[in-house]
Amino acid sequence: MGIPYFPGCTLSTNAKNYDRSARAVAKTLGLELEELPEWQCCGATFPLMLDDSMALIAPTRILYQAQQAGERVTTLCSICFNVLRRSQALLERDEEMLDRINWFTEQDYEGNVYVAHFLELLRDDLGWEEGPAPLAKHVKRPLTGLKAAPYYGCLLLRPYDEIGLDDPENPRILHDLLRALGAEPVDFPYNVECCGSYLMVKDPEVPETLSQEIVTSAGEHGADVVVTVCPLCQFNLDYPQRESAGTRTGSRIPVVYFTQLMAVALGLPEETWGFEDHYVDPKRLFAE
Amino acid sequence: MALGNKALAVRTDLSFGDIIRERSGEDVHSCYYCQKCTAGCPTAFVMDYKPAQLLRMIQLGQRERVLSSTTIWMCIGCEACGTRCPNQIRLAPVMDVLRQMALDEDYAPETAVYSLHRSFLDSIRMWGRMHEVTMLAQFKTLELLKEYPVFFKGLLGDMKLGADLLLNGKLSFIPDRIKGVDEIRALYEEAAATSSREKESEVSG
Ligand code: SF4
Numbered sequence: 202m203g204i205p206y207f208p209g210c211t212l213s214t215n216a217k218n219y220d221r222s223a224r225a226v227a228k229t230l231g232l233e234l235e236e237l238p239e240w241q242c243c244g245a246t247f248p249l250m251l252d253d254s255m256a257l258i259a260p261t262r263i264l265y266q267a268q269q270a271g272e273r274v275t276t277l278c279s280i281c282f283n284v285l286r287r288s289q290a291l292l293e294r295d296e297e298m299l300d301r302i303n304w305f306t307e308q309d310y311e312g313n314v315y316v317a318h319f320l321e322l323l324r325d326d327l328g329w330e331e332g333p334a335p336l337a338k339h340v341k342r343p344l345t346g347l348k349a350a351p352y353y354g355c356l357l358l359r360p361y362d363e364i365g366l367d368d369p370e371n372p373r374i375l376h377d378l379l380r381a382l383g384a385e386p387v388d389f390p391y392n393v394e395c396c397g398s399y400l401m402v403k404d405p406e407v408p409e410t411l412s413q414e415i416v417t418s419a420g421e422h423g424a425d426v427v428v429t430v431c432p433l434c435q436f437n438l439d440y441p442q443r444e445s446a447g448t449r450t451g452s453r454i455p456v457v458y459f460t461q462l463m464a465v466a467l468g469l470p471e472e473t474w475g476f477e478d479h480y481v482d483p484k485r486l487f488a489e
Numbered sequence: 490m491a492l493g494n495k496a497l498a499v500r501t502d503l504s505f506g507d508i509i510r511e512r513s514g515e516d517v518h519s520c521y522y523c524q525k526c527t528a529g530c531p532t533a534f535v536m537d538y539k540p541a542q543l544l545r546m547i548q549l550g551q552r553e554r555v556l557s558s559t560t561i562w563m564c565i566g567c568e569a570c571g572t573r574c575p576n577q578i579r580l581a582p583v584m585d586v587l588r589q590m591a592l593d594e595d596y597a598p599e600t601a602v603y604s605l606h607r608s609f610l611d612s613i614r615m616w617g618r619m620h621e622v623t624m625l626a627q628f629k630t631l632e633l634l635k636e637y638p639v640f641f642k643g644l645l646g647d648m649k650l651g652a653d654l655l656l657n658g659k660l661s662f663i664p665d666r667i668k669g670v671d672e673i674r675a676l677y678e679e680a681a682a683t684s685s686r687e688k689e690s691e692v693s694g
Pocket residue numbers: 519520521522523524525526527540541544573574575576577578
């Protein structure tokens with residue numbers, strides 16, 4: 202049986218390449234992703250006001266849909282992950298809220314589904330170099346010599362007390378993954394900085410300014426490629442580089458999802474890589 | 490100078506900080522202005538008052554200034570401040586409460602950001618899944634109604650953005666309507682009605 206999977210809106214529209222590469226690598230690794238038969242948008246923001254329960258309806262419905270499918274649900278988009286994991290944490294500690302939402306939606310969510318980021322499945326179900334079925338053992342085409350800058354952003358890690366995936370200031374999970382693929386992780390000071398998120402709509406200058414700092418810094422630390430987990434980060438870091446002024450140094454650096462690098466390293470066919478949808482073409486890094 | 494007679498005329502409301510603490514669960518009174526939040530805030534450079542300044546203004550009860558600041562609309566909830574604050578104050582929930590108060594009390598919202606939040610919810614209501622084309626269109630319509638110059642300035646950029654996305658096949662045209670969409674719409678309507686009823690009874694009660 203596959204692992205219940207919530208793709209979310211962006212992976213089924215704007216970031217199909219993330220979805221496609223993830224499904225392909227998951228299958229190869231024996232962690233097949235099984236899309237929830239019915240799902241809707243998570244709402245994209247976790248309700249922060251204590252007296253706001255309306256925004257919990259959508260995530261709770263998803264958790265309930267996941268409950269029918271199993272004990273855990275996995276997702277890839279950092280925004281969906283943040284919303285679902287925190288909603289789950291809230292419902293777990295606030296029984297009154299759980300009852301209220303259940304009453305309202307006429308559903309019976311028991312509050313026990315574990316929301317796992319796909320990265321966690323790789324780390325905990327497989328392991329990197331050691332473990333039950335280490336990822337490193339599946340690598341057919343090691344990314345030797347590739348200097349990859351892991352970029353975590355904010356929503357995957359913060360707030361720590363509700364997410365608890367990795368150290369919020371000094372995370373390692375993507376570093377470990379890259380090492381297992383044979384690449385060399387590059388540290389740079391902006392790796393947990395925010396990309397500017399949706400402020401693109403208000404003033405593109407905000408994400409473009411932030412993006413320039415982040416990408417330039419990665420480049421200055423020797424990165425050939427920036428590796429991300431979030432479709433919004435991918436867009437915010439890649440799009441401003443459509444013109445050469447994308448970084449302060451003028452050199453353009455491809456921004457890829459970790460699953461795309463995995464598809465390459467696991468020796469999967471090129472159509473699973475999904476490199477055609479990028480502003481800065483990553484393909485040249487992998488020319489035979 | 491920004492601080493002129495206007496600053497002297499600031500009215501204060503000393504219950505303001507307590508209300509925010511109550512609704513956000515964050516102890517805004519314990520801030521001692523170390524500026525760590527400001528230093529790490531990715532959007533501080535477009536805020537009229539920096540995060541630590543806003544905290545001080547909240548403590549002093551400068552309600553009007555806080556609720557009309559651009560700061561509350563520029564916070565994107567990245568939680569960098571909450572991760573680093575020596576007093577464990579998280580500004581993201583504080584900003585959320587302030588945005589809600591600003592809307593309830595008819596302070597002009599930062600139109601673009603507000604419209605985005607709105608069109609997000611509307612899009613879920615209509616289609617179940619978020620759909621970028623509908624969203625962009627709604628976002629623009631809302632914006633147009635509110636502020637013409639911003640609309641035209643923003644539109645050009647967005648059209649370019651939209652065209653680039655289309656060329657790359659990143660936008661899909663047919664919203665994915667899903668089973669249960671009527672149910673979702675009904676839930677949102679009911680939830681909105683319930684919360685406005687609750688608010689009325691709070692006021693009258
Ligand atoms: S980091 Fe915390 S204590 Fe320091 S200024 Fe910001 S809110 Fe105040």
